[in-house]
Each structure stands twice: as structure tokens, then as C-alpha cells.
Amino acid sequence: MSDSIAIYVARYRPGEDDAPTEQRYDVPLSADLSVLEALNYIKDELDPTLSYRWSCRMAICGSCGVMIDGEPRLGCKTFLREFAGRGELHLRALDHFPVERDLVVDLEGFMGHLETVKPWMFHEAERPVAEGEYRQTPAELERYQQFSQCINCGLCYAACPQFGRDDSFLGPAALTLALRYNLDSRDEGSAERMPFLNADEGVWRCTFVGYCSEVCPKDVDPAAAVNRGKVASTINYGLNLLRLAGGKRDA
Amino acid sequence: MKRSNEPIAWSLFGAGGMLLALIGPGLVFTTGFLLPFGEPVATWHAVDAFIAHPLGKLFLLAVIALPLYHTVHRLHHGLQELHVPLPHGLVALLCYGSATVLTIASASWLLVR
């Protein structure tokens, strides 16, 4: 293993640059150094003007997502040793999001999409605390557990060409979140969420590219969730036709 | 947000995709290689007897219509994804419209026999 590695970072300074340009930093190489730690080294030792996001260093906060050699990955979960053979790697801000500065992207739109699908519990009638908690069997937990592991890192949006083409698409994480609540036995809010799944901007913009599931650092499999959402939306569509045929109102 | 009518196109796409996955390779091999190299008179009688049967008609309609809807669905989305500068509505009309016209034509030809 050579003693240093060249890290090319796409820098973008609003007001100064018209578009990002790569800047090279040489970072000492060690087997246990993560890309995030390399960025910290650059910031502390080489260039204090570099901007990037991070917090937990252990793949749970979801803030250090960047494009590493063109793939959306978490900086804290990717190690420099993987690139030692080539002696270089290239970093840029997550694709498909507006770049604010260097590796920092604007996540407002993404957060808005998450909120759109109403990711919280609905109950027809709130139960008094005295009646105890809402209980669930292991089998009922199993139905949605995988989809509840999302850390909102946005890697799946950087992986999704449909979101890249048109960011009105609610996208993998938001649609997975909707299904996570719809599959929860304690929730009674499916009817609140289905209108968003049923829309073009909902599950129907997805063409099952499947790359979102490949890049997900928590193995949530958003592509499976979105496409099960299509099945749910198709059933909902059929039921609505029956309702219309019965002279009832369009829902 | 407005309800999408995509479930209709997607259901037909799904049915066609499943049909092509389960019998497609055998079907292409049969009509592409076994049919042209069959003994002509016997082949004609076999095809004629097949189409005379109601289940034969149904089978043929399924293997024509469902793959049509399956493939035009993918082509329609693919053209959009490759940023082909044609109006979305026009592409949809050409794709699903041609599949529908050919399905109706095939159904009527099958019924005439």
C-alpha cells in the first residue's frame, strides 16, 4: 500500500464558481481510514474552506452521503483501502440535488417529499393511556420492519434517474416510508396516504431501475417497497372504479 | 395530486411481462424456427385446427395482445427517459394506440375463422 492517496473533490463556491471544479488533495493512506475521516483530515490539515456534512461517523445519522467515484455512498461507511490500488478517488456532491457548496446539497425538497406522505400514526379514535399500549405480534412487526430502517440519507434519490429527470417525483424513501406506515397493524391512515401513492408523482413515476436498492446503506430495499406500492395502488384503482360504478363519489 | 391512470397500462404490462417470461422463449423458438420449417401442408392444417378451437383463439389473442402492451409500455417510458423531444401525450397515444388497434384487428381476424 502506497503511503498517500489522491482525493479529487468537486468544489463549488456560490458566487465564485459557475460550476463545480475538481481540486486535488493528497491524504496519508491507512487501512482503517474512511472517506469521511479523509475529509476531516483535509479540512483540519490542508484546506479549512472545504464544506461537507457529517455527524455520527457510524452510518446512522445519514448526513455524510456523497458520490464516491460516481456512486452514491456514505463517507463514513466507505474506506480508502478500497481505492488504494488505483491511488485516487473522486468525490462530488450527491447527484440530483441542488448543490449549495462543495459537497453540501439542499435537502429541503427531499424533506418536503417525506412529509407529503404523512409519515405518522393515524387512529380513528385515540385510546386512553389507561388501556395500555398498541400491541403487535412479531409477524405484524415483520411486515414493515425492513422498511422502517431508513436513515433519510438521500442516497436512493441520488441513484434514481426518474428523480433526476423530474424532482416532483416523491421518490424511493418517501414512498417506502408511506408503505412502512400502511403496513403497520397499529396504523389506520392508509386512506390519507393512498392519494399520494396513486399520483403520477407517486409510485407511477418509478420504472423499477432498482439502483436505489443497490446503494441503500441499510438494506431497506426501497425498490421493493415502491413496487409493492404499485400493487396497492392498482388494487385501490380497481376499488375506486367499483365505487364509481356504484354511483359513489370519486375518491 | 391527481390519481394516475397508469394502473391500467401497468397491469397489461405486467401480464405481458409474465407471459413472455414464462413461455416467451419457447414461443419465439416455435414461431421463428419450427413453424417456417414445418412441412407446409401439415403446418397449415395444424395452425388452422388450432385457430378453429376457442381456446386456441384465446391463446393466440393473449400472446399477441399482452406482449404488445408490455413492449409499448417499456418503449413509451424509455423514450421519455432518453429525453426524446416528442410530446408525452403523443408518444403515449402512438404506443398504447397502436397496441390497441392491433389487438382489435387480431381479435376480429380470429373471430372471422
Add this chain to the structure above:
Amino acid sequence: MRRPWRPAQRWNWWQHNPAYRRYLLREATALPLFVYALVLVSGLYRYTQGQLAFTRWLEAMQSPGWLAFHALAAAACVLHAITWIELVPKLLVVPGISGPTIKRGHQVAALIGSAVIVGAALASWPLGGAGS
């Protein structure tokens, strides 16, 4: 000062990522299979014109161009079947049956399905029409 940089997606977005290229190859199977469906429609149309017309159509299908096309369509259909069945367990969730089992079941069904079609055809008419 905020001045976010947001490039529009270009038509060649898929060129630099193998996952995207694999995806478009999967979608591209629709092209030869669409033409194949048109071939079936044309064959049915020639059938409605009677035995002579249908036999002419069969002869046309013996040309090297059409044989090459059917080889391409068969390859596309095999690729379609493999990639399609790969994704089935993501949509079809049956309690008590694992994803890999559902996938294996569909693979076996596909092998049987295609074999039955070919077997039925071989049983229905004798071969030996080439050059007639």
C-alpha cells in the same frame, strides 16, 4: 449567499454507470419483442387470406434476415425472462414462502412453460419444409 448549482439531467445520464446501462439493456428487450409481436400479427393476417398466402408467409420467414431476427428476439426474451423473474419476489410477497423460493418456482415454471410450447409444436406438425 445562496446560489445553488442544479444541472438538468442530460439524455446520456446512463452512460457512466453500469447499473443504468444494465437497466436500459433490460428495457431494450422490448424493442425486438415489439417487432416480434408485429410478426405474429402479420402471420395471423396472412392466415386470414388463406392457405397459399400463409404458406408464402412461412417461406418469407425462412429468409436469413428473419431467422437472424428471431435469434435476436429469442435472446432478448431469455434476458427478459431472467431479469423479470429476478424482480418477482420484490412484488409478490407470500407469508411463509421465502423470496428465493418464489424466484426458483418461477424459474422452474418458465423452463416448463417454454418446453411445453416447443413440445406441443413438435407434436403438431412434422418438420422438413425448408426449401419447399
